[in-house]
Structures are given as structure tokens and as C-alpha cells.
Amino acid sequence: MTTADGSQRAQGWTAAVRQRLGLGRLLPLGGPADGAWISERAAAAVLRRAVGGPGPVLLELRIAVADAEASPVPQVPPPPSALPPGPLRIEATMAATAHQPLPAAAAALRAALLAAATQRLGLVVTEVDLEVTALLDTAPEGAEPPPEPPRPAEPESAAARAAAGVTGVATLTRVLGPPVHTGADHVRVELATDGGHRALDVARAVRVAVTRAVDGHPPVAVLVTAVTEGPGAQGPGAQGPGAQVPSAG
Structure with a gap:
């Protein structure tokens, strides 16, 4: 192996590690029977888009387990280091004008934030801890740079x-490994969803489709690593903080 080859491999390995670490926590979507998770980075991007209009400015954002002691056991093996199903808490800081x-x-x-988490993603959020940390004379100009697009992966198996054929799937991805990981007792699918579809609904449909496609019909877990800005991404539930927010359902 030449020095150039070794350098390229090292750079590729470093990029992969940074990408995995950049996912943040792997948050449960829905309940213990849903077998679905989403990266904190993907969830935060959706929440920030939802409140990106005129008004208060969202600064730091963190999503964590609201009550770790009450978390039930997932019915599908979770991705590595994923948080267990259970209620979540959004912790954020804001700047007001x-x-x-x-x-x-x-x-x-x-x-x-609560409406977007529920209606656009399917996160079970029971608490939103919001702290005002700055006062602005005028509303800030400009917008945050768009999130890095997901790294697509070609579908190479029946699963x-x-x-990939499920409505709302933007692309399969390969952040934690291949887009479809087959374990001894389950299958895990990694993908990006279209912002016009609720992530939990897409994950549920993917689980059904993959279960039917795989011999033996093993349990299927879904990991959403990104949510693209597709049509409808700014629809109901993705409104600015100054808009009237419908009740979460």
C-alpha cells in the first residue's frame, strides 16, 4: 500500500467517524412497538426549520429522555447506543426581540417546537424546557446554512x-454501515425521509414492507438519519413561532 493510499483511507475513516458522531443521540420515534429511531441532528434540523420565521430566535437545542427510569424495553433491537423508547424532553435557549x-x-x-416534534416527526415529547438567554434590538438577518445532504446508498437487496420503494423515503443512507444491516435476530434499515411526510409514518411503512420482503419475516428496526426539505416540509406543524399552532394529535 502506498503512502497516498494510506492517507486516503485515513481521511475516509476520519470522515466516517465525524459523520457518525455528528448524528448526535439516536432518539426513539413513537413507542416501544414502533421499532424506529431518528438521529438528533435530523430531528433538530426539522425543528429549526419549523421555527425559522420572524420572531424569537432558537439558539441551542438538545433532545433528551424525559424520564429514564420509566423507559420501556423496545420490542425491536435498537441501533447501537440508541435511547430507549419513552417520553422525551426538548431543552433549548432562545433570543427574544x-x-x-x-x-x-x-x-x-x-x-x-412541540407541534413540529409531534406532527412532522412523531417524537413523544412531554416537556419543552425553554430559557431566554439573550435580548436583541432587531431581528437577525440571514439564515443558517442548510444541513449537509444525506449520503445516498443504492438498494442492492430485496430488503x-x-x-426504497416506500412513499416518503427520500433515499437509503449508510452512516452506521450498510443501508440494510442483517443481524442474527433482526434487520435494521437506515434511510432519509422526505420532509413532506411524517418520519414515524414512513418508518412504520418501511418496517411492514421490509418484513414482507425478507425470508422468515424478522423484526425490522428503522433509523432515520436525515429529513430532506421535500414538498410539504413547511406545512401544518412546521410553522413559525408567531403562527397559530394546532393542538398536537
């Missing part, structure tokens, strides 16, 4: 083709 009273601005942002 003088155009709106602080309590009203915080309440609107909290409601928008992969079944997953």
Missing part, C-alpha cells in the same frame, strides 16, 4: 429495494 412580550414569545416558540 422587543417586538413581543417575553412570556408570549416563549410560549409561541414552545408550542411550535433495500422494498424500503
Whole structure:
């Protein structure tokens, strides 16, 4: 092996490690029977898009387990280091402007985050802890750079083709490994969803399709590593904090 080959391999390995670490926590979608998870990076990008209009500015954002002691055991083997199913808590900081009273601005942002988490993703969020850490004279200009697009993977097996054919799947991805990982007792599918479809609904449909396509019909886990800005990504539930937010269902 030449020095150039070794350098390229080292760079590829470093990039892969950075990409995996960049996913953040692997958050449960739905409940213990849903067998679905989403990366914190993907979830945070959706939440930030949902509250990106005029009004208070979302700064730091973290999603964690609300009550670790009450977390049930998942019915499908989870991805490595994934959080167990159970209620989640959003912890965020915000900068407010003088155009709106602080309590009203915080309440609107909290409601928008909760609605987006429920309606666009399918996260079971029971708490939104929001802290005002800055006051701005005027609304900031510009927008955050778009998230890095998911690294696509070609469907090379019956399970992969079944997953790729589900409505709402933008592409299969390969962050933790191949897009379809076959274990001793389950199958794990890694993918990106279209922002016009709720991530949990897509994951459920993928589980059904892959289970039918694989011999023996093993349990299937789904990991969403990205949510693209597809048509409908700014629809109901993805509104700015100044908009009227429908009740979560």
C-alpha cells in the first residue's frame, strides 16, 4: 500500500467517524412497538426549520429522555447506543426581540417546537424546557446554512429495494454501515425521509414492507438519519413561532 493510499483511507475513516458522531443521540420515534429511531441532528434540523420565521430566535437545542427510569424495553433491537423508547424532553435557549412580550414569545416558540416534534416527526415529547438567554434590538438577518445532504446508498437487496420503494423515503443512507444491516435476530434499515411526510409514518411503512420482503419475516428496526426539505416540509406543524399552532394529535 502506498503512502497516498494510506492517507486516503485515513481521511475516509476520519470522515466516517465525524459523520457518525455528528448524528448526535439516536432518539426513539413513537413507542416501544414502533421499532424506529431518528438521529438528533435530523430531528433538530426539522425543528429549526419549523421555527425559522420572524420572531424569537432558537439558539441551542438538545433532545433528551424525559424520564429514564420509566423507559420501556423496545420490542425491536435498537441501533447501537440508541435511547430507549419513552417520553422525551426538548431543552433549548432562545433570543427574544422587543417586538413581543417575553412570556408570549416563549410560549409561541414552545408550542411550535412541540407541534413540529409531534406532527412532522412523531417524537413523544412531554416537556419543552425553554430559557431566554439573550435580548436583541432587531431581528437577525440571514439564515443558517442548510444541513449537509444525506449520503445516498443504492438498494442492492430485496430488503433495500422494498424500503426504497416506500412513499416518503427520500433515499437509503449508510452512516452506521450498510443501508440494510442483517443481524442474527433482526434487520435494521437506515434511510432519509422526505420532509413532506411524517418520519414515524414512513418508518412504520418501511418496517411492514421490509418484513414482507425478507425470508422468515424478522423484526425490522428503522433509523432515520436525515429529513430532506421535500414538498410539504413547511406545512401544518412546521410553522413559525408567531403562527397559530394546532393542538398536537
